[in-house]
Amino acid sequence: MDQGNNDEFMGTLTVPTSGSYDYAYRYSWNGAPWLYADLDGTNNGYDPAQAGDLTVQVLAGTKKLLITEIVVTPTAGEFVEFYNPNPDSVDLSDYYVTDATHASSGTYYYQVVEGGGGGGTYSDFNARFPDGAMIAPGEYQTIALDGDSIFFDEYGVLPTYELYEDSTNFANDVPDMREAVPGSINGQGGLTNGDEVVIMYYWDGASDLVKDVDYLLYNSGSPVPNNEAVDKTGVAIDGPDPGTDSTMYLPDTPIANQVSAVNHGYGFSVHRTDFAEGTQVMTGGNGITGADETSEDLNNTFTNNSVPSPNAPWQEPLPPGVFLMEDFEGGGLPTGWAATSNGVGWLIGDSASLSSTYWLIPDHTIFGGRRRNLDQGRFIDAGSRLGGVRLRSVRLRRCRSRLGLDCFPCR
Numbered sequence: 001m002d003q004g005n006n007d008e009f010m011g012t013l014t015v016p017t018s019g020s021y022d023y024a025y026r027y028s029w030n031g032a033p034w035l036y037a038d039l040d041g042t043n044n045g046y047d048p049a050q051a052g053d054l055t056v057q058v059l060a061g062t063k064k065l066l067i068t069e070i071v072v073t074p075t076a077g078e079f080v081e082f083y084n085p086n087p088d089s090v091d092l093s094d095y096y097v098t099d100a101t102h103a104s105s106g107t108y109y110y111q112v113v114e115g116g117g118g119g120g121t122y123s124d125f126n127a128r129f130p131d132g133a134m135i136a137p138g139e140y141q142t143i144a145l146d147g148d149s150i151f152f153d154e155y156g157v158l159p160t161y162e163l164y165e166d167s168t169n170f171a172n173d174v175p176d177m178r179e180a181v182p183g184s185i186n187g188q189g190g191l192t193n194g195d196e197v198v199i200m201y202y203w204d205g206a207s208d209l210v211k212d213v214d215y216l217l218y219n220s221g222s223p224v225p226n227n228e229a230v231d232k233t234g235v236a237i238d239g240p241d242p243g244t245d246s247t248m249y250l251p252d253t254p255i256a257n258q259v260s261a262v263n264h265g266y267g268f269s270v271h272r273t274d275f276a277e278g279t280q281v282m283t284g285g286n287g288i289t290g291a292d293e294t295s296e297d298l299n300n301t302f303t304n305n306s307v308p309s310p311n312a313p314w315q316e317p318l319p320p321g322v323f324l325m326e327d328f329e330g331g332g333l334p335t336g337w338a339a340t341s342n343g344v345g346w347l348i349g350d351s352a353s354l355s356s357t358y359w360l361i362p363d364h365t366i367f368g369g370r371r372r373n374l375d376q377g378r379f380i381d382a383g384s385r386l387g388g389v390r391l392r393s394v395r396l397r398r399c400r401s402r403l404g405l406d407c408f409p410c411r
Helices: 109-114 148-155
Strands: 019-023 025-027 035-037 052-056 066-071 079-083 095-098 126-128 140-144 196-202 211-219 269-272 302-306 325-327 337-341 346-350 366-373 378-381 402-407
Touching: 066 196, 066 211, 095 109, 109 196, 140 148
Parallel strands: none
Antiparallel strands: 019 052, 025 035, 066 079, 066 269, 079 140, 095 126, 095 196, 196 211, 269 302, 325 366, 337 346, 366 378, 366 402
16 A cells, blocks of 8 residues: 555455464565565565464364264264364354254255244254354364163263253253254254265354265165255355345255265264265365365265274274174273172173172183174174183273173183
Protein backbone atom coordinates (compact mmCIF):
# COMPACT_ATOMS: atom_id res chain seq x y z
CA MET A 1 0.00 0.00 0.00
CA ASP A 2 1.51 3.32 -1.09
CA GLN A 3 1.77 5.56 1.97
CA GLY A 4 4.44 7.99 0.75
CA ASN A 5 7.57 7.32 2.78
CA ASN A 6 5.78 4.71 4.94
CA ASP A 7 4.67 2.10 2.42
CA GLU A 8 2.89 -0.91 3.92
CA PHE A 9 3.26 -4.45 2.66
CA MET A 10 1.02 -7.43 3.34
CA GLY A 11 1.98 -11.08 3.38
CA THR A 12 0.48 -14.46 4.24
CA LEU A 13 2.00 -16.78 6.83
CA THR A 14 1.40 -20.51 6.50
CA VAL A 15 2.25 -22.55 9.61
CA PRO A 16 2.37 -26.36 9.84
CA THR A 17 0.33 -26.76 13.03
CA SER A 18 -1.03 -24.91 16.04
CA GLY A 19 1.44 -23.35 18.46
CA SER A 20 3.41 -20.19 19.24
CA TYR A 21 5.79 -18.72 16.68
CA ASP A 22 8.25 -15.84 16.23
CA TYR A 23 8.09 -14.16 12.84
CA ALA A 24 9.72 -11.44 10.77
CA TYR A 25 9.55 -10.39 7.11
CA ARG A 26 12.21 -10.12 4.46
CA TYR A 27 11.85 -8.21 1.21
CA SER A 28 13.86 -7.22 -1.82
CA TRP A 29 13.39 -4.24 -4.14
CA ASN A 30 14.21 -4.65 -7.85
CA GLY A 31 16.66 -7.50 -7.24
CA ALA A 32 18.56 -5.75 -4.46
CA PRO A 33 19.82 -7.79 -1.46
CA TRP A 34 17.19 -9.01 0.99
CA LEU A 35 16.27 -6.71 3.86
CA TYR A 36 14.81 -8.09 7.08
CA ALA A 37 12.05 -6.29 8.95
CA ASP A 38 11.24 -6.89 12.59
CA LEU A 39 9.38 -4.78 15.13
CA ASP A 40 11.86 -1.95 15.74
CA GLY A 41 11.29 -0.39 12.30
CA THR A 42 15.00 0.25 11.60
CA ASN A 43 17.32 -1.09 8.92
CA ASN A 44 19.53 -2.98 11.37
CA GLY A 45 18.74 -6.59 10.43
CA TYR A 46 16.78 -9.19 12.35
CA ASP A 47 16.85 -9.31 16.14
CA PRO A 48 15.01 -12.27 17.80
CA ALA A 49 14.07 -9.96 20.66
CA GLN A 50 12.22 -7.80 18.12
CA ALA A 51 10.39 -10.67 16.40
CA GLY A 52 6.64 -10.67 16.07
CA ASP A 53 4.65 -13.11 18.21
CA LEU A 54 2.10 -15.36 16.53
CA THR A 55 -0.18 -17.82 18.36
CA VAL A 56 -2.15 -20.24 16.21
CA GLN A 57 -5.09 -22.18 17.59
CA VAL A 58 -6.94 -24.62 15.38
CA LEU A 59 -10.69 -24.31 15.81
CA ALA A 60 -12.57 -27.36 17.06
CA GLY A 61 -14.38 -27.85 13.79
CA THR A 62 -11.34 -28.12 11.56
CA LYS A 63 -10.04 -31.51 12.65
CA LYS A 64 -10.37 -34.79 10.80
CA LEU A 65 -11.37 -37.88 12.79
CA LEU A 66 -11.71 -41.47 11.59
CA ILE A 67 -14.43 -44.02 12.19
CA THR A 68 -12.34 -47.09 13.01
CA GLU A 69 -14.71 -49.87 14.10
CA ILE A 70 -18.36 -50.83 14.34
CA VAL A 71 -20.18 -53.84 15.79
CA VAL A 72 -23.77 -54.42 14.67
CA THR A 73 -24.47 -57.76 16.36
CA PRO A 74 -25.16 -58.87 19.06
CA THR A 75 -27.32 -55.94 20.14
CA ALA A 76 -25.66 -55.80 23.56
CA GLY A 77 -22.29 -55.35 21.86
CA GLU A 78 -23.21 -52.65 19.34
CA PHE A 79 -20.82 -49.72 19.21
CA VAL A 80 -19.17 -47.11 17.01
CA GLU A 81 -15.47 -46.41 17.58
CA PHE A 82 -13.50 -43.45 16.27
CA TYR A 83 -9.90 -42.24 16.41
CA ASN A 84 -8.03 -38.92 16.55
CA PRO A 85 -5.09 -38.97 14.11
CA ASN A 86 -4.11 -35.36 14.87
CA PRO A 87 -1.21 -34.09 17.01
CA ASP A 88 -3.67 -32.02 19.05
CA SER A 89 -6.74 -32.78 21.15
CA VAL A 90 -10.09 -32.16 19.49
CA ASP A 91 -13.14 -30.56 21.12
CA LEU A 92 -16.09 -32.77 20.11
CA SER A 93 -18.83 -30.38 21.21
CA ASP A 94 -19.99 -29.72 17.63
CA TYR A 95 -19.37 -33.20 16.22
CA TYR A 96 -22.25 -35.56 15.47
CA VAL A 97 -22.73 -39.28 14.70
CA THR A 98 -25.76 -40.63 12.86
CA ASP A 99 -27.25 -43.52 10.94
CA ALA A 100 -30.40 -41.49 10.14
CA THR A 101 -30.86 -41.78 6.41
CA HIS A 102 -34.19 -42.69 4.83
CA ALA A 103 -34.11 -42.08 1.09
CA SER A 104 -37.72 -43.07 0.41
CA SER A 105 -38.98 -40.33 2.73
CA GLY A 106 -36.29 -37.81 1.76
CA THR A 107 -34.78 -37.76 5.26
CA TYR A 108 -31.07 -37.04 5.48
CA TYR A 109 -28.68 -36.09 8.26
CA TYR A 110 -27.65 -32.76 6.70
CA GLN A 111 -31.22 -31.45 7.23
CA VAL A 112 -30.20 -30.91 10.87
CA VAL A 113 -29.53 -27.27 9.87
CA GLU A 114 -33.29 -26.91 9.26
CA GLY A 115 -34.24 -28.61 12.53
CA GLY A 116 -34.68 -32.06 10.96
CA GLY A 117 -32.19 -34.73 10.00
CA GLY A 118 -34.05 -37.83 11.15
CA GLY A 119 -33.48 -40.18 14.04
CA GLY A 120 -35.55 -41.10 17.07
CA THR A 121 -37.59 -43.89 15.45
CA TYR A 122 -36.97 -47.26 13.79
CA SER A 123 -33.62 -47.55 15.65
CA ASP A 124 -32.23 -44.54 13.76
CA PHE A 125 -30.36 -41.89 15.72
CA ASN A 126 -28.79 -38.50 15.13
CA ALA A 127 -26.54 -37.77 18.09
CA ARG A 128 -24.26 -34.95 19.21
CA PHE A 129 -21.31 -35.37 21.54
CA PRO A 130 -21.52 -34.02 25.10
CA ASP A 131 -20.61 -30.37 25.51
CA GLY A 132 -16.90 -30.06 26.25
CA ALA A 133 -16.10 -33.67 25.31
CA MET A 134 -12.48 -34.02 24.15
CA ILE A 135 -10.46 -36.70 22.38
CA ALA A 136 -6.69 -36.73 22.88
CA PRO A 137 -4.12 -37.24 20.12
CA GLY A 138 -3.94 -40.91 19.12
CA GLU A 139 -6.92 -41.81 21.31
CA TYR A 140 -9.69 -44.27 20.44
CA GLN A 141 -13.17 -43.60 21.85
CA THR A 142 -16.34 -45.66 21.73
CA ILE A 143 -20.07 -44.95 21.75
CA ALA A 144 -22.09 -47.85 23.21
CA LEU A 145 -25.42 -48.00 21.41
CA ASP A 146 -27.26 -50.17 23.95
CA GLY A 147 -26.03 -48.77 27.24
CA ASP A 148 -22.78 -48.76 29.20
CA SER A 149 -23.57 -51.54 31.68
CA ILE A 150 -24.47 -54.06 28.97
CA PHE A 151 -21.40 -52.97 27.03
CA PHE A 152 -19.23 -53.60 30.08
CA ASP A 153 -20.76 -57.06 30.54
CA GLU A 154 -19.98 -57.83 26.91
CA TYR A 155 -16.41 -56.52 26.65
CA GLY A 156 -15.14 -55.99 30.19
CA VAL A 157 -14.26 -52.35 29.44
CA LEU A 158 -16.27 -49.17 29.68
CA PRO A 159 -17.31 -47.24 26.58
CA THR A 160 -16.47 -43.54 26.43
CA TYR A 161 -20.11 -42.55 25.88
CA GLU A 162 -23.48 -44.23 25.71
CA LEU A 163 -26.06 -43.25 23.10
CA TYR A 164 -28.76 -42.73 25.74
CA GLU A 165 -29.17 -43.32 29.48
CA ASP A 166 -29.94 -47.01 30.03
CA SER A 167 -31.22 -46.40 33.60
CA THR A 168 -29.31 -49.31 35.12
CA ASN A 169 -27.86 -47.40 38.12
CA PHE A 170 -24.47 -48.48 36.85
CA ALA A 171 -21.77 -47.34 39.27
CA ASN A 172 -19.41 -46.25 36.48
CA ASP A 173 -21.97 -44.42 34.36
CA VAL A 174 -20.42 -42.74 31.31
CA PRO A 175 -21.66 -39.52 29.65
CA ASP A 176 -24.70 -39.70 27.38
CA MET A 177 -24.70 -38.38 23.85
CA ARG A 178 -26.92 -35.36 23.21
CA GLU A 179 -29.75 -35.28 20.73
CA ALA A 180 -28.89 -33.44 17.51
CA VAL A 181 -32.41 -31.98 17.59
CA PRO A 182 -35.17 -32.74 20.08
CA GLY A 183 -36.30 -36.35 19.67
CA SER A 184 -33.45 -37.47 17.40
CA ILE A 185 -32.40 -40.25 19.82
CA ASN A 186 -35.56 -40.67 21.89
CA GLY A 187 -34.17 -43.36 24.20
CA GLN A 188 -33.45 -45.80 21.40
CA GLY A 189 -31.07 -46.40 18.51
CA GLY A 190 -28.83 -49.02 16.98
CA LEU A 191 -27.27 -50.33 13.80
CA THR A 192 -29.05 -52.59 11.34
CA ASN A 193 -27.50 -56.04 11.09
CA GLY A 194 -27.62 -55.95 7.30
CA ASP A 195 -26.99 -52.75 5.35
CA GLU A 196 -26.62 -49.22 6.65
CA VAL A 197 -24.45 -46.13 6.87
CA VAL A 198 -22.64 -44.53 9.83
CA ILE A 199 -21.68 -40.88 9.38
CA MET A 200 -19.66 -38.57 11.59
CA TYR A 201 -20.13 -34.91 10.73
CA TYR A 202 -19.44 -31.43 12.07
CA TRP A 203 -21.84 -28.48 12.31
CA ASP A 204 -21.15 -25.18 14.02
CA GLY A 205 -24.85 -24.55 14.73
CA ALA A 206 -25.15 -21.61 12.33
CA SER A 207 -23.85 -22.47 8.87
CA ASP A 208 -26.01 -23.65 5.98
CA LEU A 209 -23.90 -26.75 5.43
CA VAL A 210 -22.56 -29.53 7.62
CA LYS A 211 -19.07 -30.94 7.04
CA ASP A 212 -18.54 -34.66 6.63
CA VAL A 213 -15.88 -36.00 9.02
CA ASP A 214 -16.06 -39.69 8.04
CA TYR A 215 -18.52 -41.88 6.16
CA LEU A 216 -18.85 -45.65 6.55
CA LEU A 217 -21.27 -47.50 4.30
CA TYR A 218 -21.60 -51.23 5.01
CA ASN A 219 -23.39 -54.01 3.19
CA SER A 220 -23.98 -57.70 3.89
CA GLY A 221 -21.77 -59.92 1.78
CA SER A 222 -21.09 -57.39 -0.97
CA PRO A 223 -19.14 -54.15 -1.50
CA VAL A 224 -21.90 -52.64 -3.67
CA PRO A 225 -23.58 -49.52 -2.25
CA ASN A 226 -26.86 -49.95 -0.37
CA ASN A 227 -30.02 -47.88 -0.18
CA GLU A 228 -28.69 -45.90 2.79
CA ALA A 229 -25.99 -44.21 0.70
CA VAL A 230 -26.03 -40.41 0.48
CA ASP A 231 -25.22 -38.08 -2.44
CA LYS A 232 -25.49 -34.37 -1.61
CA THR A 233 -24.44 -33.20 -5.09
CA GLY A 234 -26.29 -30.01 -5.98
CA VAL A 235 -28.36 -29.92 -2.78
CA ALA A 236 -28.96 -26.29 -1.75
CA ILE A 237 -30.08 -25.58 1.79
CA ASP A 238 -30.55 -22.58 4.06
CA GLY A 239 -29.55 -22.96 7.68
CA PRO A 240 -30.14 -20.68 10.66
CA ASP A 241 -27.54 -18.12 9.64
CA PRO A 242 -28.72 -14.54 8.96
CA GLY A 243 -30.34 -14.12 5.57
CA THR A 244 -32.39 -16.40 3.36
CA ASP A 245 -29.82 -17.36 0.74
CA SER A 246 -29.17 -21.08 0.32
CA THR A 247 -25.74 -22.64 -0.04
CA MET A 248 -25.08 -25.56 -2.38
CA TYR A 249 -23.06 -28.65 -1.55
CA LEU A 250 -20.14 -29.65 -3.76
CA PRO A 251 -20.35 -32.95 -5.64
CA ASP A 252 -20.30 -36.21 -3.71
CA THR A 253 -19.47 -39.52 -5.38
CA PRO A 254 -22.56 -40.77 -7.26
CA ILE A 255 -24.28 -43.52 -5.29
CA ALA A 256 -23.74 -46.01 -8.10
CA ASN A 257 -19.97 -45.48 -7.73
CA GLN A 258 -19.81 -45.60 -3.93
CA VAL A 259 -18.30 -48.71 -2.36
CA SER A 260 -19.41 -50.42 0.85
CA ALA A 261 -17.42 -52.19 3.51
CA VAL A 262 -18.55 -55.79 3.87
CA ASN A 263 -20.52 -56.41 7.06
CA HIS A 264 -19.30 -58.79 9.77
CA GLY A 265 -20.73 -61.97 11.24
CA TYR A 266 -21.56 -62.73 14.87
CA GLY A 267 -18.55 -62.36 17.13
CA PHE A 268 -16.60 -60.13 14.77
CA SER A 269 -16.47 -56.44 13.81
CA VAL A 270 -15.99 -54.17 10.81
CA HIS A 271 -12.58 -52.64 11.49
CA ARG A 272 -10.50 -49.99 9.72
CA THR A 273 -7.12 -51.26 8.54
CA ASP A 274 -6.08 -48.29 6.35
CA PHE A 275 -5.79 -44.97 8.16
CA ALA A 276 -4.87 -43.13 4.93
CA GLU A 277 -8.41 -43.82 3.59
CA GLY A 278 -7.31 -45.71 0.50
CA THR A 279 -8.08 -44.04 -2.81
CA GLN A 280 -10.38 -41.41 -1.32
CA VAL A 281 -10.42 -38.14 -3.30
CA MET A 282 -8.83 -35.55 -1.01
CA THR A 283 -10.00 -32.32 -2.67
CA GLY A 284 -13.16 -30.78 -4.03
CA GLY A 285 -15.53 -32.48 -1.61
CA ASN A 286 -17.81 -31.76 1.35
CA GLY A 287 -15.45 -33.11 3.99
CA ILE A 288 -14.08 -31.21 6.96
CA THR A 289 -10.68 -31.10 5.21
CA GLY A 290 -12.16 -30.66 1.72
CA ALA A 291 -12.05 -34.36 0.86
CA ASP A 292 -14.90 -36.32 -0.70
CA GLU A 293 -15.63 -38.65 2.22
CA THR A 294 -18.09 -40.64 0.09
CA SER A 295 -15.32 -41.71 -2.31
CA GLU A 296 -13.35 -44.04 0.00
CA ASP A 297 -12.90 -47.61 -1.24
CA LEU A 298 -14.31 -49.04 1.98
CA ASN A 299 -14.10 -52.65 0.80
CA ASN A 300 -10.31 -52.28 0.86
CA THR A 301 -9.83 -50.02 3.89
CA PHE A 302 -11.96 -52.09 6.31
CA THR A 303 -11.95 -55.77 7.25
CA ASN A 304 -14.92 -57.79 8.48
CA ASN A 305 -13.09 -60.66 10.20
CA SER A 306 -11.70 -58.76 13.15
CA VAL A 307 -12.28 -59.54 16.82
CA PRO A 308 -13.87 -56.47 18.50
CA SER A 309 -11.39 -54.26 20.36
CA PRO A 310 -13.31 -51.23 21.68
CA ASN A 311 -11.11 -48.27 22.64
CA ALA A 312 -8.04 -50.04 21.26
CA PRO A 313 -6.20 -50.50 17.94
CA TRP A 314 -7.00 -53.21 15.43
CA GLN A 315 -5.06 -56.43 15.91
CA GLU A 316 -4.34 -58.42 12.78
CA PRO A 317 -5.86 -61.91 13.22
CA LEU A 318 -3.83 -65.08 12.95
CA PRO A 319 -3.88 -66.74 9.53
CA PRO A 320 -6.33 -69.68 9.12
CA GLY A 321 -5.03 -72.83 10.75
CA VAL A 322 -2.53 -70.98 12.97
CA PHE A 323 -3.14 -71.03 16.72
CA LEU A 324 -1.51 -69.35 19.67
CA MET A 325 -0.10 -72.13 21.83
CA GLU A 326 1.81 -71.24 24.99
CA ASP A 327 3.32 -73.00 27.98
CA PHE A 328 0.97 -72.33 30.90
CA GLU A 329 3.91 -71.71 33.23
CA GLY A 330 5.86 -69.66 30.73
CA GLY A 331 4.07 -66.38 31.26
CA GLY A 332 2.37 -66.53 27.87
CA LEU A 333 -1.06 -65.51 29.14
CA PRO A 334 -2.78 -62.54 27.48
CA THR A 335 -1.89 -59.05 28.71
CA GLY A 336 -3.58 -58.31 32.03
CA TRP A 337 -3.96 -61.98 33.01
CA ALA A 338 -2.07 -63.83 35.73
CA ALA A 339 -1.59 -67.38 36.96
CA THR A 340 -0.36 -68.44 40.40
CA SER A 341 -0.09 -71.82 42.12
CA ASN A 342 -1.03 -72.93 45.63
CA GLY A 343 0.94 -76.15 45.35
CA VAL A 344 -1.99 -78.31 44.28
CA GLY A 345 -3.46 -76.30 41.40
CA TRP A 346 -3.42 -73.08 39.44
CA LEU A 347 -5.29 -69.82 39.89
CA ILE A 348 -6.03 -68.06 36.60
CA GLY A 349 -7.88 -64.85 35.82
CA ASP A 350 -7.51 -61.19 34.98
CA SER A 351 -5.51 -59.04 37.34
CA ALA A 352 -8.57 -57.06 38.46
CA SER A 353 -10.76 -59.96 39.58
CA LEU A 354 -9.09 -63.35 39.84
CA SER A 355 -11.31 -66.40 40.18
CA SER A 356 -11.36 -68.10 43.58
CA THR A 357 -11.24 -71.59 42.04
CA TYR A 358 -7.96 -73.44 41.74
CA TRP A 359 -7.74 -75.94 38.92
CA LEU A 360 -5.70 -79.13 39.19
CA ILE A 361 -3.57 -78.58 36.10
CA PRO A 362 -0.28 -80.43 35.59
CA ASP A 363 2.93 -78.50 35.05
CA HIS A 364 3.64 -77.32 31.50
CA THR A 365 0.00 -77.43 30.47
CA ILE A 366 -0.54 -75.84 27.07
CA PHE A 367 -3.31 -73.36 26.35
CA GLY A 368 -4.66 -72.38 22.93
CA GLY A 369 -7.06 -69.81 21.57
CA ARG A 370 -10.65 -70.82 20.84
CA ARG A 371 -13.18 -69.51 18.38
CA ARG A 372 -16.95 -69.78 18.31
CA ASN A 373 -18.25 -72.33 15.83
CA LEU A 374 -21.15 -70.43 14.28
CA ASP A 375 -22.84 -73.45 12.74
CA GLN A 376 -22.77 -75.66 15.84
CA GLY A 377 -23.30 -72.87 18.38
CA ARG A 378 -20.53 -74.24 20.57
CA PHE A 379 -16.86 -73.67 21.28
CA ILE A 380 -14.10 -75.66 19.61
CA ASP A 381 -10.69 -75.97 21.26
CA ALA A 382 -7.77 -75.05 19.06
CA GLY A 383 -5.80 -77.92 20.58
CA SER A 384 -8.60 -80.47 20.99
CA ARG A 385 -7.65 -82.23 17.78
CA LEU A 386 -4.45 -83.29 19.55
CA GLY A 387 -6.36 -85.54 21.93
CA GLY A 388 -5.89 -83.64 25.15
CA VAL A 389 -8.24 -83.37 28.11
CA ARG A 390 -10.28 -80.17 27.87
CA LEU A 391 -10.70 -78.20 31.06
CA ARG A 392 -13.13 -75.37 31.78
CA SER A 393 -12.64 -72.12 29.87
CA VAL A 394 -12.59 -68.51 30.94
CA ARG A 395 -13.73 -65.42 29.06
CA LEU A 396 -10.95 -63.19 27.78
CA ARG A 397 -11.30 -59.52 28.54
CA ARG A 398 -11.61 -57.11 25.60
CA CYS A 399 -12.55 -59.70 23.01
CA ARG A 400 -15.17 -62.26 22.16
CA SER A 401 -12.89 -65.24 22.76
CA ARG A 402 -12.16 -67.78 25.45
CA LEU A 403 -9.04 -69.26 26.87
CA GLY A 404 -9.24 -73.04 26.59
CA LEU A 405 -6.89 -75.16 28.66
CA ASP A 406 -5.93 -78.56 27.27
CA CYS A 407 -3.80 -81.13 29.06
CA PHE A 408 -1.66 -83.28 26.81
CA PRO A 409 0.12 -86.45 27.94
CA CYS A 410 3.90 -86.54 27.64
CA ARG A 411 5.01 -88.59 24.64
